[in-house]
Amino acid sequence: MTEKGLFIVLDGPEGCGKTTQSNLLVEALQxxxxxxxxxxxxxxxELGSQVRHELLHGxxxxxxxxxxxxxxxDRALHIVTVVKPAIDSGIxxxxxxxxxxxxxxxxxxxxxxxxxxxxxxxxxxxxLLPNLLLVLDIDPAIGFLRKKGDTLDRIERKPTxxxxxxxxxxxxxxxxxxxxxxVIAADGTLAEVHDRVTQVANERLNLNLSxxxx
Ligand SMILES: Nc1ncnc2c1ncn2[C@@H]1O[C@H](COP(=O)(O)OP(=O)(O)O)[C@@H](O)[C@H]1O
Ligand SMILES: [Mg+2]
Numbered sequence: 371m372t373e374k375g376l377f378i379v380l381d382g383p384e385g386c387g388k389t390t391q392s393n394l395l396v397e398a399l400q401x402x403x404x405x406x407x408x409x410x411x412x413x414x415x416e417l418g419s420q421v422r423h424e425l426l427h428g429x430x431x432x433x434x435x436x437x438x439x440x441x442x443x444d445r446a447l448h449i450v451t452v453v454k455p456a457i458d459s460g461i462x463x464x465x466x467x468x469x470x471x472x473x474x475x476x477x478x479x480x481x482x483x484x485x486x487x488x489x490x491x492x493x494x495x496x497x498l499l500p501n502l503l504l505v506l507d508i509d510p511a512i513g514f515l516r517k518k519g520d521t522l523d524r525i526e527r528k529p530t531x532x533x534x535x536x537x538x539x540x541x542x543x544x545x546x547x548x549x550x551x552x553v554i555a556a557d558g559t560l561a562e563v564h565d566r567v568t569q570v571a572n573e574r575l576n577l578n579l580s581x582x583x584x
Contacts, residue, residue, distance in 0.1 A: 375405070375462040376575060377453065377498070380567075381470040382506035383537045384526055385513025386556045387563055391506060392466045394564045395571065398579045399462060407456045410466035412444040414452050426523035434480030438487055441472045446494035454498065469495065470503055470543045470551075475525065478539025479532050484546070502574050504567060505544045506556035510537055550574075560584060 378395065380388045392408060399406045412422040421444045424430075425437065432440070445468075456463050469491040477487035510533035517526075544551035552574060554566045561584040568581045 372458070372460040375407075375457040375460050376501045377457055377463050377465070378571070378575075379465045379468040379470065379500040379503045380506060381467050381474075381503060382540055382556060383474075383508055383510045383513050383533060385510070385516040386506035386508040387516075387560070388466050388506060390560060391504075391556075391563055391567050392464050394560075394582060394584075395567055396464050398564075398568055398582055399464070401582075402577070402579050405461045406464060407452075407461050408464050408466075409448070409452055411448055411468055411471070412441055414448045414465075415444075418444045418447055426525060428524065434476040434482040435486075437480070438472055438476040438482055438490055441476070442490040442494045445469065445472075445491065449495050449498055465500075468500060468503070470505065470540060470547075473543045474536045474539030478542055479535035484539075484542065499547075500550050502571060503544070503547065503551040504570060505540045505551060505553045506563070507537065507541065507553050508556040510534060512557055 380392045380395070382388060396406050396408045411418075412425055413419045421440055425432070425440050453463050453465065469487070472491065473484050473487045476482045477484035510530070514533075541553060544553050552570045554563065554570060556563050564584060565581050568579050571577055572579055
C-alpha cells in the first residue's frame with residue numbers, strides 16, 4: 371500500500387505571506403525528496419477558478435452565508451478531485467488557504483458563526499483535516515502595506531475593522547484545533563518566516579527539512 375502524502379495548509383490574513391511561504395515550503399520539501407503538489411483555495415480546478423472569479427471579482431453582493439456556500443462548494447470539488455487523489459497516491463499537498471479561511475472570514479468576522487462554517491466544512495471535506503495548518507499571523511495593516519500597489523479584490527476591499535476581526539478569527543480557529551494548528555509570527559523578513567515555518571513543520575510532522583539559503 372502506498373504511504374499517504376501529507377496535507378499541509380498555510381493560511382492567515384491578507385499579505386501574511388501564504389503564497390510566498392507555500393512556494394518556499396514546497397521547495398524545501400522537494401529538496402528533501404518529497405513528491406509535492408502545490409495548490410490553492412478558492413480555485414485549484416477549472417470550475418473552482420470560475421467560483422473564485424465570482425467570489426473575488428464578481429459584481430453581485432453576497433451575504434456571508436452565500437459566500438460560505440460558494441467557498442464550500444469549491445472546497446468539496448477541490449478535495450475530491452485534487453487533494454484526496456494526490457494524498458492517496460503518496461504526494462504531499464501544500465495548500466494556500468483552506469477551511470480556516472472560511473471560518474475566519476465568513477464565520478467569525480462575517481458573523482455567520484464558526485460552528486455553521488464547521489458544519490459546512492465537514493460536509494465538503496468528508497472529515498479530511500490537514501496534518502498541519504500554519505496560521506501566519508500578522509497585523510493586517512502590515513499585510514496591506516506589503517500589498518501596496520496591488521489591485522484589491524472584493525474581499526480585500528472590506529474595511530480595516532473587518533480584517534482585524536479576520537485576524538482574530540484565525541487565532542480562534544487555531545485555538546479550537548490545537549491538534550493540527552500552529553500560529554507563526556509572520557512579521558519578520560521572508561527568510562525569518564521561512565525558518566519558523568520549517569522549524570514548526572519539522573517539529574510537528576517529525577521531518578528533517580533544511581531551511582533554504584535565502
Ligand atoms: N516576510 C515578508 N516581508 C516583506 N514582504 C513580504 C514578506 N513575505 C511576503 N512579502 C511580500 O508581500 C506581498 C504579499 O505576500 P504574499 O505571499 O502574496 O501574501 P498572501 O499570499 O498571504 O497574500 C508580496 O509582494 C510578497 O513578495
Ligand atoms: Mg496569496
